[in-house]
Amino acid sequence: MISLIDILLRMMVLGQLLLLGGLLLREPATTLRHLLLAAGISVAGLVMLTAPIPDQHYGLLRNLLLLLTDAFAFIFWLLIRYLFDDEFCPGKWSKPTRLAFALAAAVYVYALGVQAGNSPLHDVIHALGLMLTVHAGYIAWSGFTDDLLDARRRARIMVVLGISVYSAVLVLFELADEHFRNTAVFGLANAIVLLSIISFAMSRLFRLRHDPAQREQPDTDTGIKPSETGMTIPAMPLSTTTSLSSIDSALAQSLDAFIARQGYHQNGLTISSLAGQLACPEHRLRRLINQTRGYRNFNGLLNDLRIEDAKARLSDPAYDSTPILSLALDLGYDSIGPFNRAFKTKTAQTPGEFRRSIQNRR
Known part of the structure; x- marks a missing residue:
């Protein structure tokens, strides 16, 4: 019975993610939209991979879902840097830095897409994901005092107290004993939390789109960085x-x-x-x-x-x-x-x- 409820909740999460993705695709193409879409796809992979279904039933799809799931911590870090760090500009990274990221991406694909996580590299990736998640929380909190935008200050608190904690807990559970994290109760709790977060995000998006009183004034926060417009x-x-x-x-x-x-x-x-x-x-x-x-x-x-x-x-x-x-x-x-x-x-x-x-x- 628990497994059936779990699968039903996960289907609801996937449905909301599809709707959210459709709404984002209607927005202008920006770095923020791309990061949000990537985060949504990664969460969808997590929802499917952690469902109460034996691994052997996934076949080669498991490798793809594993790639998407473990990418969430990295995407989340990029998203937090973009939202809260006004000096963050990957386009200005040096060639050695870009080369290092490309090499790390190749190792990531090999460890999860080819070896299906059956190597010590998988634990290294989890540890790195945990560090990035903690760093994302630090970025959100460290800039709270100097932030001039009330809405973004509230978002920083939400990230630190909500999403960062949840992401860190997920990575810790991945490092925990497999028998513990694969229990039906944990899977159901995971599905409930995911559904709650996605439902909140959807309700917030609809309020922003359809209730003018909930929108930020253009001169308060456009959501666009000066570097995106080329203007100072x-x-x-x-x-x-x-x-x-x-x-x-x-x-x-x-x-x-x-x-x-x-x-x-x-x-x-x-x-x-x-x-x-x-x-x-x-x-x-x-x-x-x-x-x-x-x-x-x-x-x-x-x-x-x-x-x-x-x-x-x-x-x-x-x-x-x-x-x-x-x-x-x-x-x-x-x-x-x-x-x-x-x-x-x-x-x-x-x-x-x-x-x-x-x-x-x-």
Whole structure:
């Protein structure tokens, strides 16, 4: 009886995944859509592979389902990086990094598609999947403080408390004894949780599509990264913006004054400490920066301001003898490492390379 209920629930999950896939295919082709489709296909493989059906009845289909199932942790990691890490851009990965990923993919296909998981490589893949899942949870949580989007902040909490925990538990069960994870009770519990998650996702999607009150305003969160449009959002002086309330206008002027006196050079500056200095609620400051300057996280604003100052100083002969570490500390960075990474992200050069290129042109 438990097995029949289990199979019925899994059929319901597959039906919802098909419907969800159909809705996604109607959306414009974006990286997000592709990742969501890949995640849905992987979950479908998991639903079918963990059904209460003996392995020998699957035949060669088992190898394909195994590939799809174990790919979920990797797809999930990419999805979380894309959603919550605004600096994540696989298109800019170096050739050695791409080669390493291609080699890992070949080993993955061989271990699961050819050897059907009957090798120590399968345990290595599970361990790596667990590490990626934990790292995805860390990414979601670590950016919570600096995130300027209320909806995305709530999503970070959901990921940490929900999807990340569930994914980690699944991988742990895969590492556990086979007799335990193949019990009918565990299979039924797995099906119930999957059905609950997919049902929630479907209900949320329909609410977003058909209830305008549930949608994010375009100026709050478009869901599109600047890199997808090829556009950069100008950091306009807040005092030039329109349609602000009197309270927000006053806050905009205070923020303008803070930037004008280069208060962003403070070491350890956070959105919370800045809100305290400007004597305003933190959520109001988050919304103001996002809506009037287009930033999705506070560190993005800080890095843009600081790196512009760094470029000016590195171009100034008066700073030629100033060590780069001293410049980094003066600009508000804790150490030279974060400064170098931020500078190279913005300019495609290290601070030292930038300084030498300027000096060679004099």
